[in-house]
Amino acid sequence: MPVGTREVCFSDVVGFATPACRTVTVSVGQTTVVEGVFTAQGLLQVGVAPAGLPTTVFVDGEARDEYGYFAFMEPGERVVCWGDVPGHQAPACQTVTVTAGTSTTVTGEFTPSESPTPGPAPSLGDTGQLRVTTSPAVPARIVVDGVARADWGLTWAKTPVGSRQVCFTDVPGFATPPCQTVTVTLGETTVVEGVYVPLGLIRVAVAPAGLPVDVVIDGVGRNQFGAYLYLEAGSYEVCGTQAVGFVSPVCRTVTVSSGTQTDVTLTYSPP
Structure with a gap:
């Protein structure tokens, strides 16, 4: 790799907190x-x-989803509240402990009431509904205005009116859709779809195995000794750097297809 300052980042993995980029x-x-x-x-x-x-x-004072909630969270104590529903008395908030690698379940019990009093959950003010889905359905986290809302999607969640930025986390094997800015209108439903395009998997081997050569794809060094990564569908030029005592193979042009694996071997030969 060329000398100098480099920024190293990591993609998201479901069930884990993503580490910060490193310089x-x-x-x-x-x-x-x-x-x-x-x-x-x-x-x-x-x-x-x-x-x-x-x-x-609501979790820790932030609106998360409607009808229920299902998402990975960092371990620790969480305060869970339920918003008011006409004709029902909202339950008290509950404090639960989320533990790494396990599932924590809590249920809010509403009771019918002709004259319910306001519950402990925060007021959202004027709201519309925000419906967020992914295509295909994947375990992506939905992030609205920088707040992680729910995994897999949002089910007609009450959301304060105004401009909202909706983002999606990474899912292995798919290209992450860009964030979308939408407007939530009073009493109306705003629908957002995040389209995840399947990637293709390319596996580049080096023969003889163990040669310390870099695999270069479309002019970008990827890894040494071989490479194994997802790429967008399309045509790519695969090359290998020189190895002392060997004749380098010619570059190969290969086609990567969505949802499939493409195997390439760079064969080095004695002079």
Whole structure:
């Protein structure tokens, strides 16, 4: 890798907190080691009884989803509240402990009431509904205005009116859709779809195995000794750098297809 300052980042993995990007310096003739520590999260499942009540679930004061909630969260204590529903008395908020690698379940029990009093959940003010889906359905986290809302999608969640930015986390094997800016209007439903395009997998081997050569794809060095990564569908030029005592193979042009694996071997021969 060329010497100088490099920024190393990591894509999202479901069930883990993504480590921050790291800035490192690559020096001549030296090895720079970078470790990305993915911290395990816990799964929080919030139910509503009776099922189907259109209540907004709040976690730590932030509106998350409607009718219930299902998402990975960092371990620790969480305060869960349920928004008001006409004709029902909202339950008290509950404090639960989310533990890494396990599932925590909590249910808010509503009771019928002709004259309910306001519950403890925050008021959202004037709202519309925000419906967010992914295509195909994938375990992406939905992030609205920088707040992680729910995994897989949002089910007609009450959302304050105004401009909202909707983003999606990474899912292995798919290209992550860009963030979208939408307008939530009073009393109306705003629908957002995040389209995840399947990637193709390319596996580049080197023969003889163990030669310390770099695999270069479309002019960009990818890895040494071989490469194994997802790429967008299309045509790519695969090359290998020189190895002392061997004749380098010619570059190969290969086609990567969505949802399939393409195998390439760079064969080095004695002079």
